[in-house]
Amino acid sequence: xxxxxxxxxxxxxxxxxxxxxxxxxxxxxxxxxxxxxxxxxxxxxxxxxxxxxxxxxxxxxxxxxxxxxxxxxxxxxxxxxxxxxxxxxxxxxxxxxxxxxxxxxxxxxxxxxxxxxxxxxxxxxxxxxxxxxxxxxxxxxxxxxxxxxxxxxxxxxxxxxxxxxxxxxxxxxxxxxxxxxxxxxxxxxxxxxxxxxxxxxxxxxxxxxxxxxxxxxxxxxxxxxxxxxxxxxxxxxxxxxxxxxxxxxxxxxxxxxxxxxxxxxxxxxxxxxxxxxxxxxxxxxxxxxxxxxxxxxxxxxxxxxxxxxxxxxxxxxxxxxxxxxxxxxxxxxxxxxxxxxxxxxxxxxxxxxxxxxxxxxxxxxxxxxxxxxxxxxx
Amino acid sequence: xxxxxxxxxxxxxxxxxxxxxxxxxxxxxxxxxxxxxxxxxxxxxxxx
Numbered sequence: 001x002x003x004x005x006x007x008x009x010x011x012x013x014x015x016x017x018x019x020x021x022x023x024x025x026x027x028x029x030x031x032x033x034x035x036x037x038x039x040x041x042x043x044x045x046x047x048x049x050x051x052x053x054x055x056x057x058x059x060x061x062x063x064x065x066x067x068x069x070x071x072x073x074x075x076x077x078x079x080x081x082x083x084x085x086x087x088x089x090x091x092x093x094x095x096x097x098x099x100x101x102x103x104x105x106x107x108x109x110x111x112x113x114x115x116x117x118x119x120x121x122x123x124x125x126x127x128x129x130x131x132x133x134x135x136x137x138x139x140x141x142x143x144x145x146x147x148x149x150x151x152x153x154x155x156x157x158x159x160x161x162x163x164x165x166x167x168x169x170x171x172x173x174x175x176x177x178x179x180x181x182x183x184x185x186x187x188x189x190x191x192x193x194x195x196x197x198x199x200x201x202x203x204x205x206x207x208x209x210x211x212x213x214x215x216x217x218x219x220x221x222x223x224x225x226x227x228x229x230x231x232x233x234x235x236x237x238x239x240x241x242x243x244x245x246x247x248x249x250x251x252x253x254x255x256x257x258x259x260x261x262x263x264x265x266x267x268x269x270x271x272x273x274x275x276x277x278x279x280x281x282x283x284x285x286x287x288x289x290x291x292x293x294x295x296x297x298x299x300x301x302x303x304x305x306x307x308x309x310x311x312x313x314x315x316x317x318x319x320x321x322x323x324x325x326x327x328x329x330x331x332x333x334x335x336x337x338x339x340x341x342x343x344x345x346x347x348x349x350x351x352x353x354x355x356x357x358x359x360x361x362x363x364x365x366x367x368x369x370x371x372x373x374x375x376x377x378x
Numbered sequence: 379x380x381x382x383x384x385x386x387x388x389x390x391x392x393x394x395x396x397x398x399x400x401x402x403x404x405x406x407x408x409x410x411x412x413x414x415x416x417x418x419x420x421x422x423x424x425x426x
Contacts, residue, residue: 012395023406304382
């Protein structure tokens with residue numbers, strides 16, 4: 001795969017933003033349980049809801065960090081976040097209150113949800129607490145959607161999800177909210193997605209709170225996705241046609257400034273329900289993604305080397321490596337080079353970055369950088 | 379999230395010069411939440 005190289009000036013700017021100790025980004029999974037079993041999902045659903053002890057530790061952690069921050073972001077993850085509705089509402093409100101207390105910028109929190117429990121009542125509770133951007137996936141009209149997005153018992157889900165969408169459309173909340181409808185594409189649902197785009201146009205295009213985003217289903221691991229025919233067709237033309245039928249483009253995406261993946265950011269952490277800390281929300285079971293844990297006293301303990309490896313794109317300067325340190329190379333041993341370009345670090349060379357190769361795959365440290373004749377940290 | 383020695387060792391491997399003070403002074407811009415959505419396919423969005 002070819003990759004654009006980011007200019008050193010932009011790279012430096014992004015690195016500083018991604019490392020600033022005055023910013024903290026958290027992705028939090030209050031549960032990894034889900035009432036759906038989508039056929040392409042990479043999660044194993046082995047971890048249940050966050051325990052009260054871990055939840056208390058998470059709050060302590062945020063309470064300790066907030067006074068040092070200028071900005072804070074919160075993104076919910078799952079499982080299905082609404083299966084832990086009480087914690088998602090309570091924690092979002094807790095963070096917003098703390099941010100207000102210390103004058104910290106905190107944009108609206110985000111949440112992917114399958115929308116099976118996104119009733120008007122639950123939506124209002126979430127919006128009031130500060131969750132105001134929702135991402136909901138649709139795999140086509142009922143015929144196609146129900147083939148891939150089923151309940152844990154194998155039942156169809158389209159009607160319930162669509163009914164909830166129509167119900168929340170009627171909600172007039174005190175604070176604004178946005179719903180991004182992610183239209184998943186694979187080889188066998190293109191016609192159904194095109195038809196859905198027309199249905200969505202009639203039902204939602206006039207409401208600026210709703211946007212669509214057609215995206216191809218990707219292989220993020222796990223066995224189920226292997227049986228799905230991933231998109232081989234020209235995705236740009238299909239996406240263009242979906243937007244045309246919907247009647248407008250994606251307003252948020254059009255305004256989006258390029259940014260590096262949160263997994264590559266030093267100041268972004270993913271908190272799992274069992275208190276483990278990771279970088280990537282896709283590579284859930286990779287050892288190199290298990291970078292630390294939340295302690296009961298609200299401190300965190302983590303392996304800096306593992307964490308830093310997710311930012312290897314700052315070393316290569318390649319856009320692909322910064323867009324996603326994981327995608328398209330799940331089984332590949334991504335070469336990471338730690339070397340010093342000055343003599344400054346020669347004396348500390350062996351302290352932190354002894355070559356460490358993970359048992360499975362992923363970022364590893366290699367020692368040779370002979371072509372640059374630079375001192376090698378090994 | 380202190381700026382540790384390990385972090386600065388990493389920083390010294392980058393193809394640009396960055397000091398501890400650069401990082402300390404660095405700010406984080408307002409983020410469009412839609413540009414930072416955490417969910418499997420977000421990576422695909424950025425790559426395509």
